[in-house]
Amino acid sequence: MYDATNGEISKALVTLAIEKTLLTMGKPVLDEVAHRLFANYKCFIPDCHEHPEYLKSVLKELYGNCYNNIVKSIKKNLEEFATKKSIEHFLTVISE
Amino acid sequence: MQTNLEKSQTKKYLLFSIVGTGFIMLLANLAGQEATTMITNLLYVPVPGALAVLSIIIAVRFTVQGEHGKAWFLFVGLAASWFIAEQIWLVYDLVYQTDPFPSVADIFYLAGYPFLFMFSIYYLKPLKDAISKKIIAYSTLAAIALLIPSLYMAYDSNSEISAFELALALSYPVADAIVLIPALIGVILFFRGEVNFLWSLMCVAILLDVVADTGFLITSMDDSYYTGHPIDILYLWSYILFSFGVYSHIQIFKKHRPKIKSQNLDDLR
Numbered sequence: 001m002y003d004a005t006n007g008e009i010s011k012a013l014v015t016l017a018i019e020k021t022l023l024t025m026g027k028p029v030l031d032e033v034a035h036r037l038f039a040n041y042k043c044f045i046p047d048c049h050e051h052p053e054y055l056k057s058v059l060k061e062l063y064g065n066c067y068n069n070i071v072k073s074i075k076k077n078l079e080e081f082a083t084k085k086s087i088e089h090f091l092t093v094i095s096e
Numbered sequence: 097m098q099t100n101l102e103k104s105q106t107k108k109y110l111l112f113s114i115v116g117t118g119f120i121m122l123l124a125n126l127a128g129q130e131a132t133t134m135i136t137n138l139l140y141v142p143v144p145g146a147l148a149v150l151s152i153i154i155a156v157r158f159t160v161q162g163e164h165g166k167a168w169f170l171f172v173g174l175a176a177s178w179f180i181a182e183q184i185w186l187v188y189d190l191v192y193q194t195d196p197f198p199s200v201a202d203i204f205y206l207a208g209y210p211f212l213f214m215f216s217i218y219y220l221k222p223l224k225d226a227i228s229k230k231i232i233a234y235s236t237l238a239a240i241a242l243l244i245p246s247l248y249m250a251y252d253s254n255s256e257i258s259a260f261e262l263a264l265a266l267s268y269p270v271a272d273a274i275v276l277i278p279a280l281i282g283v284i285l286f287f288r289g290e291v292n293f294l295w296s297l298m299c300v301a302i303l304l305d306v307v308a309d310t311g312f313l314i315t316s317m318d319d320s321y322y323t324g325h326p327i328d329i330l331y332l333w334s335y336i337l338f339s340f341g342v343y344s345h346i347q348i349f350k351k352h353r354p355k356i357k358s359q360n361l362d363d364l365r
Contacts, residue, residue, distance in 0.1 A: 023161075023162065024162055024163060025162050025163050025164050025222065026158045026159075026161060026162030026163065026164035026165045026349075027158070027159070027161065027162065028157055028158055028164070028349035028351075029162070029164060029349065031349075031351075031352055032348065032349050032350075032352075035352045062348065063222060063223075063291075064289075064290055064291050064292055064295070065226065065289065065290045065291075066222060066223040066225065066226050066285075066290055066291060068225050068226075069222050069223065069224055069225045069226075070222065072225065
């Protein structure tokens, strides 16, 4: 049986939190964010775990200075896992 | 993705539409009242029609799911009711040649306001962190400041209108004051640099509509209004701004073809 590492679990949790937040706004929002991530940085949503700055920049592009509200929602979805080191790093960078 | 070039082109088309409509109305007014009425009524077919079509496109793209989806679904309600109202107005004005106020058209005009208010709430929801109590208070005060003289003007008018007509005339400034609050919030956010110009178009459109309604009320009370009156330019501009606002969202949230995605995946391999 394959055992997921802590890093992989964190990555999955971050991906789920991002996707859940964007889906709450609408499927085209998730599609657009995914598209811009790939177009600008050649990365996918799970890669935002290592590069939160990419997600931050795409959200800023779409929503201007009001991207904070989306970040807040992602943070809320990850609240109970915020003590995990890699998630803590993700949250710190995205909230800066 | 909407590139900077697309954005500037959208702004160019917007400017062209605004200037073009103003120019047509100006020429129509020079040609006499009858021609003005005819041309303006005919303009009310493609202009609100385009808005209805664009709003259906964006609503279908978002479906009813998600906050944006609900917002655009409500917007379809607004675009459809106002489109129907404009066509009823046209039929009364051009076919039956009777005064379209009051008429069934008013039911559809008024039906649009709850949709517009709910839409603006959902539309501004992603920006709620940027909306302070101070902004809400200023917007509410401005709406009340516009409502009081409008109500006074309508009530104090010397026109010989029935109680029903008066109630109907009064319901517009009340509805306008309600939708003006979120619209002003959106405009304030734009001037504070929180949102971009295309995002704030919807709010500017509401603002124009409210100004047009106030103008309509004033001119109706002294019986100087006719279809094609310069105040109609504001209604048409409002529809145009709404249309470009919706169009910019269609551009932003384009459907991305899976073919492109798989092509990109192949590049990665």
